[in-house]
Amino acid sequence: MASKLTTSNRAGWGFALPGFGLIALFIVIPFFFAFYLSLTNQRLISPNPTEFVGLSNYENLLSIGVLTLEPERDDAGTIIRDDDGLPEYPRVRSFTRNNPDFPQYAGMQEWFRWQSGDTAKVVVATDVVFWKSLWNTVKFVLVVAPVQAGLALCLALLINQRLRGINVYRAIYFMPVVVSIVVVSLLWRFLYSPDSGLLNNMLQGLTFGIFEPRDWLGNPDTALGSIMAMSIWQAVGFHMVIWLAGLQTISPMLYEAASIEGASKWQTFRYVTWPGLRNTAVLVLIVITMQAFALFAQIDVMTNGGPLDSTTTLVFQTVERGYGKQDISGGATISVILFLLVLTISLIQRFLTRER
Amino acid sequence: MADVKLRDIRKSYGATEVIKGVDIDIADGEFVVFVGPSGCGKSTLLRMIAGLEDITAGTLEIDGVRVNDLEPSRRGIAMVFQSYAIFPHMTVRENVAFGLTINKVSKADKEAAVANAARILQMEHLLDRRPSELSGGQRQRVAIGRAIVRDPKVFLFDEPLSNLDAALRMDMRMEIGKLHQDLGASMIYVTHDQVEAMTLADKIVVLKDGQVMQAGAPMDLYHNPANLFVAGFLGAPSMNFIPVSVTEVGPDTVTVSSPSLDAISVPRKGRDFTTGQTATLGVRPQYLRPVGADAGMLHGTVVLTERLGSETVVDVKLANGSKIIAALPQDMVMSPGEAVSFTFAPDQAHAFPE
Numbered sequence: 001m002a003s004k005l006t007t008s009n010r011a012g013w014g015f016a017l018p019g020f021g022l023i024a025l026f027i028v029i030p031f032f033f034a035f036y037l038s039l040t041n042q043r044l045i046s047p048n049p050t051e052f053v054g055l056s057n058y059e060n061l062l063s064i065g066v067l068t069l070e071p072e073r074d075d076a077g078t079i080i081r082d083d084d085g086l087p088e089y090p091r092v093r094s095f096t097r098n099n100p101d102f103p104q105y106a107g108m109q110e111w112f113r114w115q116s117g118d119t120a121k122v123v124v125a126t127d128v129v130f131w132k133s134l135w136n137t138v139k140f141v142l143v144v145a146p147v148q149a150g151l152a153l154c155l156a157l158l159i160n161q162r163l164r165g166i167n168v169y170r171a172i173y174f175m176p177v178v179v180s181i182v183v184v185s186l187l188w189r190f191l192y193s194p195d196s197g198l199l200n201n202m203l204q205g206l207t208f209g210i211f212e213p214r215d216w217l218g219n220p221d222t223a224l225g226s227i228m229a230m231s232i233w234q235a236v237g238f239h240m241v242i243w244l245a246g247l248q249t250i251s252p253m254l255y256e257a258a259s260i261e262g263a264s265k266w267q268t269f270r271y272v273t274w275p276g277l278r279n280t281a282v283l284v285l286i287v288i289t290m291q292a293f294a295l296f297a298q299i300d301v302m303t304n305g306g307p308l309d310s311t312t313t314l315v316f317q318t319v320e321r322g323y324g325k326q327d328i329s330g331g332a333t334i335s336v337i338l339f340l341l342v343l344t345i346s347l348i349q350r351f352l353t354r355e356r
Numbered sequence: 357m358a359d360v361k362l363r364d365i366r367k368s369y370g371a372t373e374v375i376k377g378v379d380i381d382i383a384d385g386e387f388v389v390f391v392g393p394s395g396c397g398k399s400t401l402l403r404m405i406a407g408l409e410d411i412t413a414g415t416l417e418i419d420g421v422r423v424n425d426l427e428p429s430r431r432g433i434a435m436v437f438q439s440y441a442i443f444p445h446m447t448v449r450e451n452v453a454f455g456l457t458i459n460k461v462s463k464a465d466k467e468a469a470v471a472n473a474a475r476i477l478q479m480e481h482l483l484d485r486r487p488s489e490l491s492g493g494q495r496q497r498v499a500i501g502r503a504i505v506r507d508p509k510v511f512l513f514d515e516p517l518s519n520l521d522a523a524l525r526m527d528m529r530m531e532i533g534k535l536h537q538d539l540g541a542s543m544i545y546v547t548h549d550q551v552e553a554m555t556l557a558d559k560i561v562v563l564k565d566g567q568v569m570q571a572g573a574p575m576d577l578y579h580n581p582a583n584l585f586v587a588g589f590l591g592a593p594s595m596n597f598i599p600v601s602v603t604e605v606g607p608d609t610v611t612v613s614s615p616s617l618d619a620i621s622v623p624r625k626g627r628d629f630t631t632g633q634t635a636t637l638g639v640r641p642q643y644l645r646p647v648g649a650d651a652g653m654l655h656g657t658v659v660l661t662e663r664l665g666s667e668t669v670v671d672v673k674l675a676n677g678s679k680i681i682a683a684l685p686q687d688m689v690m691s692p693g694e695a696v697s698f699t700f701a702p703d704q705a706h707a708f709p710e
Contacts, residue, residue, distance in 0.1 A: 253441040256408050261455035261506070262429025271458070275445035 031339075037332035044326035057333040064125040065105055067095055071118050079118060087118050096124060130334065133305075133312040136224060140231075140313065141292040148232045148239060149284050155236065156243035157273075170244075174237040181234065185301035188230040192216035192302075217303050220310035227298050227311055235291065239284050246280030247273070282353040286346055293342050314338045358419030358432065358509035358542060359384045360405065365414035367400060367566075374400055376566040377414070382510075382544065382559070387536050390546045391553040392563035392589070398546045399514055401563070405544060406435050406512050419509055431510075434503035438515040440495045442487050442502070449483040452501040473501040476538065477531075493524045500535070513545040517552065529555060550590050554578070562586050580625065584708045587638045593669060596644075596680040598637045598654075600707070602629045610707050612637055616674040618653045622705045629709050638706040641669070641683035644698040652697030654680065661690045672696060 038057055042050045071079045071087035079087045096105045108124035111131055115121075125131045159170050176184060191198045194215035203211040216226040250273065258268045296315040299305060305312030305320065312320075314334055322331025360382040367375035375397050382388045390398040403409040405416060407428035416424050423431045442451045450457070452473055456466045474480045477497045487495055496516055503511055513532070517525045533556050536543055547553055553560050554574045562569040562577065562585070569589075570582040581587035587595045600612035603619060610629045613619035614637075622637065629635060644654070656674040668688045672680050682698055690696065 251439070251441065253437050253439055254443060256428075257435070257437065257441040257443075257502075258454075259408070260406060260428045260433065260435050261458060261502075262427070263458050267458045271443065271446075271454070275443070278445070 034332040034335050034339075037329050038336045040329050042329045042332075044323065044328050046326075053329075057329055058337075059126075061127050061130050061330075061333055061337065063108070063127075064111075064123065064131065065108065067092065067102075067105060067122040067124050069113075069120040069122055071120075087120075089120050092122055092124065129309055129312065130317060132309045133314050133317045136309075136311060137293060137295065137313045137315075139224065140228060140295055141289055143228050144232055144292045145285060145288045147228075148236055148288055149281075151232065152236045152239035152284065153243050153277075155240040156247055157269075159240070160244055160247045173240055176234045177237040179234075181297045182301055184230070184234050185298045188226075189217065189302050192226055192230075194218060218307055220308045223303055223307060223311045227295075227302060230302075231292075231295070231298055235288075239288060242284055242287075243277065243280060246277045250276035278353070282349070285353070286349055289345060289349065290342055293338060293345075359386075360510055360542060360544070361415070361417040362401075362405075363415040363417070365401070365404065365416060366412045367397075367404060367409065368412045374566050375404070375412075378563075378566070378568055380561055380568065380571060382542055385540050385542055387533075387543045387545065387556055387558045388561060389553040389557035389559070390544065390561050390563055391548065391550060392569075394548060396563040397566040398548075398563050400566075402435075402512055402514055402544060402546045405431075405510075406433055407431050408435075432508055433510045433512055434506040434508035435512040435514065436496070436499045436503050436516045438518050440487075440492075440499045440519075442495055442498050444487050446486075447483070448479070448485055448487070448490070448498050448501075451487070451498050452483075452505055454502060455506050469505045469507075470501075473504040476504060476535070477501050491524075492520050493528055496520065496528060497531075500532075504535075504539070509542065511539075511541055511543040513543065515547055516545075517547070517549070532556060550592065554590070560590075562589060581638075581706065584636060584638070587706055587708070591640055591642075593641045593681045593683060595638045595640050595706075598639070598674075598678065598680065600635050600637045602631055602633045602635050602707075602709075605629045605631055609702075610635075612707055614676070616654065616656070616676045616678070620653060620702050620705070622702045622707050624707070627707070627709055629707070634710050636708045636710065638708065639680075639700050639704065641681045642685070643700045643704040644680070644682040644684075645700065646682070646684065646688075647697050647699045649695060649697050652699040654698040654700075656680070656696060658690045658692050658694045658696055660692065661688075663687055663689075670696070672698075 039052060039054060040050050041053045041057075069089040069092075071089055074080055081087055092110045095102045096108045099105070105124055108126050109128045111123045111125050111128045113120050113122040155173050159166055159173065194200070194213060197213075197216070199216065200211075200213035204213060214222065216222050254272050254276070255268060258272050263271060294315055295313045296319065299311055299313055299316045300319070303311045305316050315338065318331040318334045318338070320331075321327045321334065360380075362378055362380040365375055365378045366373065378401060380388070390401060392398050400409060404411050405418075407423070407426065411424050414424075415422055418431055418433070443454065446454070449470055452470050453466050456469060461469075470483070471480075474483055477500060479494065479497050479501065482490065482494055482498070487498065490498065496519075499516070516532070517528050520528060529552055532545075536556070545552070545556060557574050559571060560574050560577050561571040564585055570577055570586045577586060578590055581590065581595075584597070588597065598614060598617060600614040600617060602610060603613055604611040604621075606621070606624070608624055609621040610624045610627075611619055611621045612635055617637070620637075646652075649655075654672075654674060656672040658670055659673050659679070660671040662669040665687060666685070668684045668686065668690070670682045670684065670688075670690055672682060674680060680698075
């Protein structure tokens with residue numbers, strides 16, 4: 001079908017070409033390339049020819065199982081307990097290594113376990129680090145998306161007032177957004193520093209020395225939380241501006257009508273502001289979710305995925321495998337999985353927030 | 357239902373005073389129209405009554421209570437905005453019931469109130485629609501419905517018909533008039549359209565630069581304007597103003613003349629003149645009657661004719677170069693350049709001192 005767009009519009013296409021070319025070169029082609037690579041055993045540099053391996057990359061990453069361990073019993077059938085009274089279990093590796101009775105667990109490692117009565121359920125996976133990175137990423141998204149969006153909305157409501165010097169506050173909240181994430185990460189590493197860090201000093205000062213200084217980024221319990229806090233702080237200004245733009249599209253007349261009807265502040269927000277922000281909310285939520293799934297720079301600068309893989313994420317693993325370990329096909333596989341994950345979530349969000 | 361009293365109401369933004377001491381009495385059940393050119397402060401005054409703008413000085417009483425510092429919602433008013441201000445995400449029913457919803461009125465009472473308002477405005481069939489599915493006139497009806505449900509002491513209308521097209525404006529104008537008859541509530545209505553003012557009002561308040569120029573019944577203002585501004589503002593086409601000089605001042609009349617006008621005695625209406633002073637003579641275009649060339653008081657040549665069928669509007673250039681307009685109550689053919697003479701009844705003319 002020859003439309004006017006394709007036939008007599010050479011100058012237009014000429015202008016579009018650089019943009020199209022760059023998008024194709026750096027986004028479209030690599031995108032399809034990643035799909036292709038994830039089906040091979042390609043390495044970054046290797047003398048061996050590339051082989052097509054089908055879905056085995058996906059199989060390695062995704063295979064997961066639950067192993068039920070019965071406690072060890074003595075000849076009389078009573079459970080053998082250790083000094084603390086806990087039942088003893090056979091070692092997981094006795095099922096996952098060279099055990100022809102359980103071929104489905106071959107080569108797997110323990111991720112985590114829980115007790116169910118006296119039996120223990122052990123979740124085993126071929127690639128435990130991948131599952132940890134997936135879980136960390138999901139945790140990050142689940143915390144950062146609502147908290148960052150909510151905080152940004154609060155800030156937007158605060159700076160949407162006509163007060164003297166309000167622009168100073170707008171600038172202050174927006175400032176971290178324009179600073180490079182690498183610089184921000186380095187600075188926050190100092191803040192979180194275990195011995196002389198600002199955060200430890202401050203908390204100690206505020207609690208008159210009761211607070212024990214801790215290694216925020218060196219402790220698996222606090223590392224991911226610390227990175228979440230810093231990430232929320234860094235990008236909250238950006239979403240604040242989007243909210244602010246949304247707030248300013250709401251007609252002041254509606255607020256006046258609500259005030260004449262006697263709406264309280266909360267009712268005004270609930271019946272006027274929030275419904276007026278519906279489209280903005282969808283945008284903010286999708287953007288934050290996608291940004292949160294792409295978490296990489298903070299990890300790379302602050303923790304390198306550690307300690308004990310407690311802060312490793314999907315994108316970090318992609319880069320780590322593709323370039324660190326030269327396993328390009330493994331990295332590509334993770335990026336394809338991430339793509340499908342984000343796509344699914346965005347579609348679900350679109351569906352849930354659609355116009356009814 | 358209640359009376360509204362404004363006593364020396366003032367409003368300043370910094371050093372700029374925009375409302376300069378306004379006194380108005382609005383009786384219970386009266387329909388009052390604030391009219392004036394844009395920037396005269398009529399909307400500001402209405403918003404001050406509503407409580408959307410602070411009152412810098414003066415006293416505002418509704419139903420005998422000073423309400424200067426009360427929240428808008430506690431003044432017993434309801435307001436209809438020019439741009440409707442209906443909530444886009446709510447159905448018509450939810451919009452009309454909004455005030456009741458936030459005041460946690462029971463569902464049954466709410467239903468009854470909405471049904472009543474819908475019946476008065478004949479919009480029962482619209483209740484489940486969303487504002488985006490409504491025309492401008494229907495939206496304004498919803499806004500009025502929301503006001504009715506509040507059962508206010510005073511209705512405030514801020515140029516409610518300005519966003520509607522001409523035909524719809526006439527329909528809605530009549531409906532608002534009928535609504536006033538049915539509800540019998542006090543209403544304050546702001547407009548720049550003098551037709552709305554003339555047709556709807558029990559009392560018109562003409563404002564200019566934050567001051568009341570004249571307040572009174574529409575016909576009173578039309579026939580007895582207190583000053584040049586009111587004389588020129590009300591009536592279409594505008595009143596003709598002819599510069600004259602005063603030749604004689606009598607007890608009830610004043611005699612004026614000019615090079616293009618034979619001496620004429622018109623009612624003085626209590627205004628002070630001194631002999632020899634310059635003044636302005638005002639005659640409405642509708643009161644000019646064409647006469648033969650040897651008779652009449654005003655002589656000139658036709659510049660332009662507009663034939664409207666029922667009326668012919670003639671632009672006439674007088675001998676001294678000034679222009680007047682005549683609105684003749686029949687279809688007439690007059691060609692440009694033709695010499696015409698007009699006469700008018702002296703008691704239908706107004707003299708204003710400079």
